[in-house]
Each structure stands twice: as structure tokens, then as C-alpha cells.
Amino acid sequence: MHTTKTACPPAAYLGGKRNLAKRLCALIEATPHRAYVEPFVGMGGVFLRRPTSAPVEVINDFSGDVANLFRVIRRHYEPFVDELRWLIASRAEFDRQNAMDPRLLTDIERAVRFLYLQRLAFGGRVVGRTFGVRRDQESRINLGKLRAELKLLRDRLEPVTIEQLDYADVIRRYDGAGTLFFLDPPYDETTGYGIDFGREQYQAMAEQLAGIRGQFILSINDTPFIRETFARFAIAEVETTWTLSSAAASRGKKVTELIIRNATA
Template sequence: MMSNPALALSPVDPVRPLAPYIGGKRALAKRLVALINSIEHQAYAEVFVGMGGVFLRRDQKPKAEIINDWSEDVATFFRVIQHHYLAFLDMLRWQITSRAGFEKLLALEPSSLTDMQRAARFLYLQRLAFGGKVRGKTFGVVVDGGARFDVTKLAPMIEAVHERLAGVVIERLPWSDFITRYDRPGTLFYLDPPYYGSEGDYGRDMFDRSQFEQMALQLRGLRGRFILSLNDHPEVRRIFAGFDFREEELAYTVGGGGNAKAVREVIVSN
């Protein structure tokens, strides 16, 4: 077991996620990053990476980093940014913000596209979708700012994410299989599953409520360490009873609106 975390973690520049994503942890990320840094680990494994709302905002990293998402859009997107970012930028060069373009791309079947086309479609839709929605996307209207798909601003952001992904392993596995594959002493898992009661927000057959019980069972037998963030719900407290709970009060706005909604979340750990 490591005795000096300073020797295990090295500084890394935080990077902005490239698009909003429902359930993104912008409001909680700073607290989560501090907690992750306080736990000794040789490998960091993120089970539901989404758009990287926590992963990309970290300022310390171990030697081994693995990110995972069962969404084919997400996994393809990060692989393209990692390996083909110059060609990807070239593909985006002539895209503009338009409702017609949004609706045209939304109607396309992603499986009919090349990986590069699929990644470009995904980024365009996530940048422009109201509230960063994954399922049931609608065009987000901006009246107090510039176009949300501006390649001149996106190019340096994409380059920064490309550089941050150097040496990172990108997986596309069901969450349980991912944990099984990477579980060992010295691994720290961060899990950000769908909120309890909002399991369908990420698409059909991605995650269902029964999997929370399976998750708690698997985490009880974990050889490594874990941090799990979820909404504060009586069933969440029942299912994950016996682990450490930390309560967090947050205020969220949807789609950049001015009215903040107060919510309570829990950070669960072993």
C-alpha cells in the first residue's frame, strides 16, 4: 500500500469539458476532485465518464487512468479526439449554429455514420441541445450570448482535451464488467450513474433502476476504493447502507436559466 500520495499523483492542468451533458457535475466537481486527491491510488477508473465533467477537471493524476462509458457516442467521441483530432477539427470547420442543421443531424441514425462523422454529430448536438440532454434533445435558444457552436473557440478546447487524453485508456464496457476488469488494490473508482428516478434520461436500455442493488453488492466486495455520487433519496440510502455518506447542498440551473434549483446529493464511499 502506498504511504505517500504525493509520490503517486502528478500535477495536470484541468480542462474544460467540450459540451454540456445531463447529470454533468459542474457544481460538485471541485469537491469531488479534492476528495479524489485525498485518497491514495495508483490507478483512477471512471465508470460513467459522460463528457468528462469530473475527469477533465482533475488537477492531479496517477500513472494509470481509465475512462469508460457504455454509450457508443461517448466512447467513439473520446477515441476520435484522442487519435484523430486534426482530421476531426477539419470536419467541423464549416459547421454553423442553426436549428435546421441541428434537426437534420438529430434525424440521422448514428450507426450509419463513420466514427469521425458520429463524433462530430455528437459534439454538435450536445453543444446545442437544451440542458445538455442526451435523450429527447431540443434546440437550445441563446439570447444573451454568442453561437454555442463556434469552431474558432472550440479548436483550442479540443486540442487541450486531446493532450489531456494522452496515455488514457478508453473503454466501452457495461459498468459492472468495467469494475470487474480493473478492480484491484490501488484502484480508485469514481461512479456517477443516472440519478435514482431518472434512469431513462440517458437512452433506452442504458441503465435501469434494478442495477443500483447490483452495484451496491459489487461495491461491497471491492478490492479497491470507490467514490459514488447520487441524488439524496431514501432508496439510495437504503441500497447503499453501510458505506460512508457525505451530504452536499447544491443549486442547479437548466440550460443556463436564471432560476437555480436547490438539490441535495450524496457522496458515498468505502
């Protein structure tokens, strides 16, 4: 483990861990490991805020848009940023980009589109995006600031393995005695992530995690079903604030979430 520069998540994302990141990072730091793996990285709300890095780091997301964005930032930073400079924050441009079929775009064009939409979408939603109105902060498409943030992100991603696999496959491939998995799956009874994640998936996840050689930390919303499904593990309650946008943090809803582990040390 060695100290590393933290980086800002490139955009908002539904279920991001902005308000819990400090607590989760402290828990991760206190858990000995040589390999750190995130099967549901999203926009890296925890991964990028960790003050230290492990010798082996793997980020994964089943979303092709997410995996492509991180790959492009790492490998094609200059042409990616060059494409961004033509975009402005406007409802008309947002709607135009949102109507595009990403399958018809180049990798760089697809990454630009995804970052643009996620930075401007209300609540970081992936499905059913709408243009987010901001009354108390500047546009999130400010290339002067964005360029510096993305450069730091590119540097942070340099030693990282980027995967686009099903979470169960990632766990199977990277499990080992020195591996720590941090899991931030879609929340129970919550939509808008862009993938189907039914309750049978949580049950399968619990079964798989019960048999791993490594350790895991799982962050999830508090529902009776989740408590029952993961009852065999150590469960801790934490209070946090749910918001639909960071600008609304002071108006957020206080909720209880769960941190679930297969170790208590």
C-alpha cells in the same frame, strides 16, 4: 500522482457535475490511489477538471457515442476539427443532424454529429434533444475557441485508456488495492440519459462495490431508495444546484445530493 492541465468537458451532458466538480476533485485528491477509473465518464465533468493525474487512468462509458467521441478526439484530431468547420449553429442544421442514423456514419462523422448536438441541445439531454435557445451567451459552435479546447482535451487524453463496457465489467477488470473508482451513474428516477438503468442496477452495484479491494466515490441524487440501497457505506450530504443549462445557473434549484464511499479517510 503528478500535476496536469485541466480541460473543459467537450459538451454539456445530463447529470454533469459542473457545480460539484471542485468538491469531488478535492475528495479524489485526498484519496491515495495509483489507478483512477471512471465507469460512467459522460463528458468528463469530473475527470477533466482534476488538477493531477494518476499513473493509470481509465475512462469508460457504455454509450457508443461518448466512447467514439473521445477516441476520435485523441486519434483523429485534425480531420475531426476540419469537419466541424462546416457546421453552423442553426435550428435547421440541428434538426438535420438529429434525424441522422449514427450507425450509418464514419467514426469521425459520428463524433462530429454527437458533439454538435450535445453542445446545442437544451440541458445536455441525449434522448429527446431540442435546440437550446441562448439569450445571454454566444453560440457554442465557435470554431476558434472550440479548436483550442479540443486540442487541450486531445493532449489530456493521450495517456488515458478509453473503454466502452458495462460499468460492472469495468469494475471487475480494473479492481485492485490501489484503484479508486469514481462513479457518476444515471440518477435515480431520472430519464434522458439514453440508457436503461433500473433500480435493480443500483442494487447490483452496491453488492459489487461491497466486495472490491479498491476504493470508490459515488455521486448520486438523494432518494430514500438510494439511501437504503447504499446504507452499508459512508454517506455524506452535499448541497448543490440542479440546472438544465449552465446559462440558467443563477435560477437553478437547490437540492441535496449524496457522496457515498467505502472509506472515510
